Amino acid sequence: MDIFDQLKSAASAEWSSYVDHDFVRQMGAGTLPEAAFRTYLVQDYLFLIQFARAWALAAYKSRTPADIRAAQAGLAAILDETELHVRLCARWGLSREDIESAPEHQATVAYTRYVxxxxxxxDLLELHAALAPCVIGYAEIGRALAPNGVAALGDHPYREWIGEYAGDGYQQVASQARKHLDELAARTMTERRFVELTGVFATASRLEADFWQMGLDAQPR
Known part of the structure; x- marks a missing residue:
């Protein structure tokens, strides 16, 4: 197993609470209330702004050109991802300015500031361990929600969101992030370090589950 699979196994309860959350299940079934998805989407845009800062921090923490390029690619992918949110929010008459002026939810603050x-x-390895549940986890969720490909989703209400993360472009981003995490671990991993990183990974996964729950707890407007 690579380091990502090892971390998932060591933090299996927290990981399951994230990827098998009822928000994800309802989205896959197409039964997720629009209000829940809209609240999530706006907060996720704000979340991505902070995650872009985290990728910029990864570049600062890097000591090799390869690590800096990996951070650059992650930052570019995050900024591209925000455009999906802008397109989807526009369906409800929400402009980019509306989204960016929305207050951050407590779950958004807790997760992003933790990372x-x-x-x-x-160090750089710890930062990437904190980023991994989001970056790589969304790719796994996307694949799980589109097991027969995006085209098979038909007129699924959340097809565009699922397609973003199940698509080849994002899958490649996640694959590269996973490979880079493994390379970083190969440089400095020890038994004690693995225990520490498991704690980071578990906390980030739990905060991801809290982020989904925030959407489910949203009151219809």
């Missing part, structure tokens, strides 16, 4: 703190206080 930024991991990056500020720790």
């Amino acid at each position: 930024l703190d991991c990056g500020a206080a720790g």
